[in-house]
Amino acid sequence: MDGANLIGITSKRQFLSATDLIVERHAEVETPAIGLKRTSIEGTPAEEEELKNAYANLRRQLSARRIERQAGRAVAHWHEDQQAAEVLRKDGKFESFGYSKQGKLYLEYYEALFLLELNRLQLEYCEMIVSVEQAYVLLLGEAASEKFNNYLVYSTLSRAGYIVVKHQANTTTSTSTAAVVTSEHCIWALLDEALGHKPVPAHIKASSLYKATKERWSEVKQQIMSHQTTTLEDDNSLDFKFETRKRKAQSQPQEQSKRICRDKPTKSLVNHLKAEPSFKKFQEIFEKLDIIQLQLTDDDSEMNKELRHFKISFDLHLHNEGFRRSAPKSPTFSVVILPTDEPFPTHDELLQCWRQQLSHAVPLLVISVSESKQIQAFLYYIS
Structure with missing residues (x-):
């Protein structure tokens, strides 16, 4: 390129004014609304016209000036x-x-x-x-991998106003977790082992309270099976005293009192509570909720099937809760992202995934991403 052409190009360059900078910086291009799904055959003139408009709108978005600092x-x-x-x-x-x-x-x-x-x-x-x-x-x-689905969910939730962080798996050692293990944790672990045939976690077994709780568990179990109680050591030692004085006669006959009670309108305590304005407001809100009760697996063949393992990808926090990465609080939800065309988890699989949260058990937000990259989210509260 010679010097004359370079001077000509430089002379044609224009600089934006302050007003133009403000206008171009906040310029927005509206995208057309997505209509109904087409069911006609491909290659029709209507489809070609729609694709032409979509390409023109995309070219308009990409060609817009972007002024940033x-x-x-x-x-x-x-x-x-x-x-x-x-x-x-x-x-x-x-x-x-x-x-x-x-x-x-x-x-x-x-x-x-x-x-x-x-x-x-x-x-x-x-x-x-x-x-x-x-x-x-x-x-x-x-x-193709799960990275795109993870980013799609992360971007959508972040733009919605949530603080989305990576889920921190509880991988602490037994010495550090044994200090926070209480007798209640040992009791629930023994119940899961006896009723649900689930092994006791290693950090609970390493606790000093586990052995004492298990011994007490065996003693109580033996007492229940042998119908023995330790609260009453000697039945003869109890001194029952009965009142021997005569009661006064009633001022009016019993039949008349019954008749008076029948005349009064009977209204239980539950009916009184149902008449409260707060109950009516709660009933209106409760009827709008779409509550689905998950069924337990009663069939032996279903119980013997291997449960699928779903991992927790993200933890969600609210902005008004004062989130700090150095000292994070319990998240509001834990996010589970399902792969494409993966059926939703069952009750037992959700319970298994929920129990991964050893430090804090919060509701699970199960998100499914379809092939068309549409997101469906379902919130599960487990008690």
Whole structure:
């Protein structure tokens, strides 16, 4: 390219004014509403027209000017071996993003891609700046995997206002967990072993209370089976005293009192409570809920089947609860993401997944992602 052409190109370059910068920075392109699913044969003129409009709308979104402040973005470098992005320069608040390792801040692949889409992160790889399109292939991979579903759920919940963090599996040693094990934990573990044929966890067996609780359990069980009680050592030692004085006669006959009681309207305590305004309001709200009771597996053939294992992917926190990564509280929900075309878990499988939370048992939010990338979420409360 000669000098004349270079001067001509430079002279044609235009700079935006302050007003144009403000307008272009907050420009939004509306996407057309999605209509009903088409059932006609492919290749029809109506389908070609719809695809043409969709491509034009997509081209309009991509060609829109994006004015952002480059200094307002953090800088991170993607490590392929660690599958994490090392933050080289922070900008803004990173309270709910990333994890620390050897004094450095790292971002998970879904966190880095989410911040990249929000234009809060500049991702670099091999000393090159990665675009959003390249980041999808680099961070999620070209082959089909669960990473895309995890990111789709993470992005949707984060945009909805939740604080989404990676679920911390309880992998503490027996010495550290034995200190928080109480007698109630030992009793429930023994009940699960006796009634549900489930083994006692190792951290409960290592507790000093487990042996004493098991011995007391055997004593109580033997007393119940032999119909012996330890509360009454000697029945003869009890001194029953009965009142020997005569009672006064009633002022009016018994038949008249019965007649008076019949004349009065009888209204129980339950009926009184049902007449309260709070009960009526609760009844109106309760009728709107879609409650489905899960059935237990009574059939022996169903009980003998191997239960599927569902892992907990994320923990959800609310913004108004004062979330702190250094000292996190119990999450509001625990998220379980089902693979595509995977049937919903049964009662026993949900109970098994719920018991993975040894430190805090919170409701499970089971999310299913369809082939069309639509999300369906169901909340399960287990008591």
